[in-house]
Amino acid sequence: MLQLKTGRFACLLSRRAMVALTDGGARLSTHGHHEVSDQLDMSKPMYWDRLDIPLPDKPWKDVLDSTDTSLKQKEKGPWNSLSKEEKIALYRLKFNHTYPEMKKPSAEWKTVVGGMFIFFGITGLVVFWQSLYVYPAQPPTFGEDWQAKQLQRMLDMRINPIEGFSAKWDYEKKQWK
Amino acid sequence: MFRAVVRLSTSGIIQSIARTRPCYSAPLASRCYSHATVETDEEFDARWVTYFSKPDIDAWELKKGMNTLIGYDLVPEPKILDSALRACRRLNDLASAIRILEAVKDKSGPHKDIYPYLIQELKPTLTELGISTPEELGIDKL
Numbered sequence: 001m002l003q004l005k006t007g008r009f010a011c012l013l014s015r016r017a018m019v020a021l022t023d024g025g026a027r028l029s030t031h032g033h034h035e036v037s038d039q040l041d042m043s044k045p046m047y048w049d050r051l052d053i054p055l056p057d058k059p060w061k062d063v064l065d066s067t068d069t070s071l072k073q074k075e076k077g078p079w080n081s082l083s084k085e086e087k088i089a090l091y092r093l094k095f096n097h098t099y100p101e102m103k104k105p106s107a108e109w110k111t112v113v114g115g116m117f118i119f120f121g122i123t124g125l126v127v128f129w130q131s132l133y134v135y136p137a138q139p140p141t142f143g144e145d146w147q148a149k150q151l152q153r154m155l156d157m158r159i160n161p162i163e164g165f166s167a168k169w170d171y172e173k174k175q176w177k
Numbered sequence: 178m179f180r181a182v183v184r185l186s187t188s189g190i191i192q193s194i195a196r197t198r199p200c201y202s203a204p205l206a207s208r209c210y211s212h213a214t215v216e217t218d219e220e221f222d223a224r225w226v227t228y229f230s231k232p233d234i235d236a237w238e239l240k241k242g243m244n245t246l247i248g249y250d251l252v253p254e255p256k257i258l259d260s261a262l263r264a265c266r267r268l269n270d271l272a273s274a275i276r277i278l279e280a281v282k283d284k285s286g287p288h289k290d291i292y293p294y295l296i297q298e299l300k301p302t303l304t305e306l307g308i309s310t311p312e313e314l315g316i317d318k319l
Contacts, residue, residue, distance in 0.1 A: 054247055054280035055240040055273055076269045079307030087271060088314050094272035098316045099279040 049097045059094045068093055222254050229260035232267070239264050243277060252284045252291050255298035262299070266306050274308045275316075282311070 040046075045057030064072065068089075074082060075090055082090070091098075140146055159165045170177045216224075228242050243261060246253055253261075258281060265274040278296075285291035296303070296310060303310065311317040 051280075051283055052247055053244050054276050055243050057240070059272075075271055079266075079271050082271070082307065084309065084314055087275070087309050088316060091272045091275050091314070091316065094270075095276060098311070099283050100317060100319050103283075104319055 047096065049095070049102050051099065051102060056095075060096045061093045064093070222257055225253065225257045226260045229257065229264045231264075234264045234267065236268055236270070239268060239270075239273065243273075243280070247280050247284060252281055252295070255295055258295065259299060259302045262302055262306060262308060265308075271308065274306070275311060275314070278308075279311050279317075282317075 047056045047058050047060055050056070061068070071086060071089060071093075074086065079087075141150070155166055155169050155171075161167055168177050169175075225242070225246060229239070231238070239261070242264075246257070246261075258277065261277055262274050265271070265277070281295060282292040302308075
């Protein structure tokens with residue numbers, strides 16, 4: 001169970017290390033890796049999928065092949081002549097995720113909660129080890145015997161006899177009220 | 178919604194009472210500043226309709242306009258959206274038109290009756306321009 005969570009945690013960490021790749025030639029480079037080609041140029045308009053920015057600064061795909069270019073040409077004419085698939089293709093050229101896809105819930109919370117519990121567990125083990133090997137011996141005042149004598153002494157001294165401690169002790173019957 | 182009720186009761190104009198369409202846009206500066214001018218709903222709508230109606234509107238202006246409009250705490254009136262959709266047509270941009278419809282549906286939030294109303298009002302424009310709604314294209318589902 002713990003191993004599963006650790007695996008997921010590590011997996012998410014590695015996934016987080018890789019930033020989302022955009023199409024159209026702009027990719028984030030990690031140091032020394034050759035799987036990504038160009039550096040993301042942040043001085044140029046960028047694409048974002050954001051609920052509050054419906055029209056990002058640039059289209060999703062700006063490197064168009066011949067089919068895309070001809071579709072774009074067709075877009076200049078009446079849209080009634082476009083088929084459903086063509087319309088969807090045009091949408092996907094300009095945008096990466098649809099709104100429902102943007103709003104899709106992720107399973108990230110499971111990783112977070114799992115990671116939390118792992119760390120709680122590790123902390124618990126550390127605390128346990130501490131209690132065995134670090135803490136000094138308990139003072140004698142913690143012993144059962146000592147506590148009983150202490151209690152008796154407090155009652156004999158009439159600690160808080162009106163409202164508090166001794167007030168709750170019945171001195172005739174020698175028991176708690 | 179409440180501002181519309183207040184205006185209806187205080188102005189007492191008969192045509193306002195007869196107005197049955199729900200008023201979903203709130204005025205921009207509707208706080209009680211004594212010195213600032215309060216723009217009415219109609220002025221707000223008119224301003225935005227004019228913005229999108231510019232004949233030679235460019236792609237940047239459309240983007241900026243839409244992003245700003247979506248940033249406001251309101252769902253735009255059908256006439257503003259109509260103007261924006263026509264701007265998309267002038268720019269030969271069907272994808273943005275569909276995106277605008279998605280955006281206003283998301284803007285409605287928990288009020289599920291706003292989007293069908295908008296589509297109903299925009300239906301003539303949508304059919305005229307050939308814009309399919311996200312539902313018709315099936316991209317409203319995951």
